[in-house]
Amino acid sequence: MPSTWWTRNRRYFMYVVRELTALPLAVWLLWLLIEIKRAGDGPAGYRPHGSTAFVVFSVVALLFALYHSVTFLSLAGVIIHLKVLDKPVPPRAIVLTMFGLWLLASVVIGAVLIGFAR
Amino acid sequence: MTTETRKRPAYAHLFWWFMFANGGGVAALFIPVHVLVQGILGPLGIAPVVDRHYDTWYSILGNPIVKLYLLVLISLPFFHFAHRLRYLLVDFGVHAAKSVPAQVIFYGGAVVVTLVTIWVLLTTAPISFG
Numbered sequence: 358m359p360s361t362w363w364t365r366n367r368r369y370f371m372y373v374v375r376e377l378t379a380l381p382l383a384v385w386l387l388w389l390l391i392e393i394k395r396a397g398d399g400p401a402g403y404r405p406h407g408s409t410a411f412v413v414f415s416v417v418a419l420l421f422a423l424y425h426s427v428t429f430l431s432l433a434g435v436i437i438h439l440k441v442l443d444k445p446v447p448p449r450a451i452v453l454t455m456f457g458l459w460l461l462a463s464v465v466i467g468a469v470l471i472g473f474a475r
Numbered sequence: 476m477t478t479e480t481r482k483r484p485a486y487a488h489l490f491w492w493f494m495f496a497n498g499g500g501v502a503a504l505f506i507p508v509h510v511l512v513q514g515i516l517g518p519l520g521i522a523p524v525v526d527r528h529y530d531t532w533y534s535i536l537g538n539p540i541v542k543l544y545l546l547v548l549i550s551l552p553f554f555h556f557a558h559r560l561r562y563l564l565v566d567f568g569v570h571a572a573k574s575v576p577a578q579v580i581f582y583g584g585a586v587v588v589t590l591v592t593i594w595v596l597l598t599t600a601p602i603s604f605g
Contacts, residue, residue, distance in 0.1 A: 363566075376559045380560070385514065390595055393596065396536055400533075403532075414514075418514065430504075459503065462505055466508045467508050470512045471525070474523035474528070
């Protein structure tokens with residue numbers, strides 16, 4: 358198969374984009390790790406990341422992160438099979454629960470990140 | 476191969492699939508809010524964020540629950556990423572990505588990230604409940 362198969366139609370292209378969400382997210386997490394490490398170097402030299410380039414990269418990473426979240430959580434309805442009172446839970450309910458959990462987690466973590474600031 | 480050996484559950488397979496699936500879940504549920512708040516709102520000054528000042532960041536990093544959470548947040552997604560990128564290479568026709576050395580490199584990379592994260596979290600701010 359030619360290596361350009363993924364440019365042939367939109368579905369293939371979006372599949373490759375979905376798989377590639379791994380790269381910016383991995384880089385962003387490593388950035389977070391560096392920010393944690395910097396806190397160990399003492400207050401004098403502490404400077405959080407804040408350059409324009411970093412913010413632009415974060416915007417791009419956020420788009421990829423959202424794409425990963427929507428595609429991955431939507432798949433939960435296919436992957437997770439649950440029975441409640443001997444009745445299978447409809448995939449739609451599982452997907453809705455996952456999106457609800459995503460919202461809840463985002464609100465809680467956002468509140469901690471902002472609430473513990475000064 | 477005897478019937479008995481064939482019936483034995485593939486624990487290694489199970490383990491890597493567990494890490495892949497949960498890594499994907501952790502990434503899906505937790506990464507966007509961190510990128511939005513710490514990568515955009517904080518640096519732009521739209522909202523006060525805990526990592527913008529040394530004292531608040533150092534203080535929250537000492538919390539053992541925060542340390543455990545950050546370990547899960549940073550390390551688990553790498554097992555997911557490793558799997559995805561390895562199979563993407565396979566899809567692009569790189570057959571070597573299926574080999575054992577490739578598996579060692581990709582999943583070993585995720586293990587290395589995990590170990591480095593543990594080291595950073597343990598050496599950065601002493602554990603405190605304050």
